[in-house]
Amino acid sequence: MGKTPLLQVQAAGIQFGGLKAVSGFSMEIHQGELVGLIGPNGAGKTTSFNLLTGVYVPTEGEILLEGKRLNGLPPYKVTRLGISRTFQNIRLFNELSVLDNVKVAYHSLAKHSIISSILRLPSHFSGEKEMEEKSLEFLKIFQLDKFKDEKAKNLPYGQQRRLEIARALAAGPKLLLLDEPAAGMNPQETHDLMELIAFIRKQFNLTILLIEHDMNLVMGICERIYVLDHGQLIAKGTPEEIRNHPKVIEAYLGEEVTIDHA
């Protein structure tokens, strides 16, 4: 592979009191890859996302983005360095309009100061105008522009999921983390979502790490998959390798029983 990976996780872990939620978690993601992270409920998938984004400070190991150490940085700094995310349980700014939700994410890319906004200096108007235009572009890509003045909480569930992805993209990430983007979607919506993910990946030259329970989605679009169980990495490889990996089958279906094809 030669090049340094975009994201490098070296034996990271976190302990809550006596409970090791995740330990010895290692992973490498290269620029442009689409990687899946799967595992049974409670395996530590979301916890590892929280480690990557600075919500939790790892008690062991290292997390490096383009060689830069992320351990201990607050979430907003991690986002500014280039990791942005969506949430398993949707966390939109409910009372804000759809457009303003995206504008908030674009916040750290704008420059006009508090003073210029209070005094309404020219830099405020040009900055706000740029934010508005850029945010509208994102909404257009996600076909949400017709809802732009709607409050986020009034959107249908599937559109809320899309808005969350649009918002995460507006923060200008190099690496996008999607936490169960297809949760609660019907097959048609899941299919549309898969196409959307493939599209934005190409459009923005993105690297994506996604957590998902929908095996069709994971197997369908991920190039490589990591499998977590009980906070430990139990397997990694291509979808084909994972499908037949004995440890993965054990984790999902229980131990193998000796009665084979009778």
Next chain:
Amino acid sequence: MKKAKGFWLFLIVSIIVYGTVQFLISAGILNSFYSNTLIFIGINIILAVSLHLVIGITGQFSIGHAGFLAVGAYISAIFTMKLHLPFPVAILVGGIVAALAGLIVGIPSLRLKGDYLAIATLGFAEIIRIVFLNIDYVGGAAGMQVSHLTTWTYTFVCLFITILVIMNFTNSRHGRACISVRENEIAADAMGINTTFYKVIAFALGSFFAGIAGGLYSHNFYIILPTNFGFLKSFDILIFVVLGGLGSLSGAVISAILLTLVSTFLQDYPETRMILYSLVLIIVMLYRPQGLMGTREITDFFGKWKSAKGGN
């Protein structure tokens, strides 16, 4: 531009309101009771709007606003009475010192959330009050004599600046950042918003204007006492914001006007005053639990220009 048009409308309305009242006062039509009531309403609006920024916009439940009012009141009184500086300078310094006090209180306590923050701010406000109670330089419990300098003009100029600054702040990326903290702090953080910074800024800005109100407040009476700034005063301000509708600037303004009028006219019935005042509050909360305006602004009803929106 849409926003620029809104500004001119706001300016024209303000000039008309100011001019009319100023004319009525100088022509002697409004006696000093009414002009005092108007000044008092102005001060209360400044207080309500400054707390609206902290609670309604940023969602930080602070109930120690009277502490910053006290800082502004005492500091400005020291500047006019002891150092004999002009009144506008004293108001400004009162605001700045209150903002500094806001920073000192805000940086440690804004790490707390919800009811813990409420208790912490309440405690800080009491500390501020007790500090003034024990400083003999400002008269201690006997209070401090202050000359009557507050006029309708001073009040209105301060009120105008307060509303304009808070409206402009809210309608910018910085205001949106504050609202995002209110709506979902975890998501705001994940979107690259420095949540602590914006909480502290909103708190300091709110304290600044509370300090400005303090300068006007102390020079509107002939004496200031530490007991004027107890936690009941904090609750009075909180009630303006909650009754107007959390997140609505015009709601805060309207409820400050209404409640000041109600409590002023109830002064004729001193025995039943607090009972009637409480009844008004209970009735409003029963029939409009979201506050008078909810999260909407008065301009939403005209549909022309979108002003300082707390909500959408």
